[in-house]
Amino acid sequence: QVQLLESGGGLVPAGGSLRLSCAYSGRTIRPLAMAWFRQAPGQEREFVAIIGGYGRTRDYADSVKGRFTISRTGTKNTIYLQMNNLTPEDTATYYCAADQTYQAIIDNNSAYWGQGTQVTVSS
Secondary structure, three states, rough: EEEEEEEOOOOEEEEEEEEEEEEEEOOOOOOOOEEEEHHHEOOOOEEEEEEEOOOOOEEEEEOOOOOEEEOOOOOOOOEEEOOOOOOHHEHHHHHHHHOOOOHHHHHHOEEEEEOOEEEEOOO
């Protein structure tokens, strides 16, 4: 059974930076495609960034392009989200998602989800 564990959330002033981490445990056939989503209070969950299993493919939501960077370790089971120039609009619970296929995540149909980590950006 695959499990995801996120870390790195917190409170940061506007313009600041945070780095989120997400590691998965459990046996898989190949490295999982992984992504970050976020959900602000009263809003629907939205896609933030995605990275393929071998790190060769990445994509971002327009709202975070140029500010956020998704990456993964050489062992492939941990991903990071470096968030720079944060704004209060980035305040949300950030969720890590993973799946055997990149497309499943794009289709918002990920097999695995983490519990979430809170990011709060003060103005």
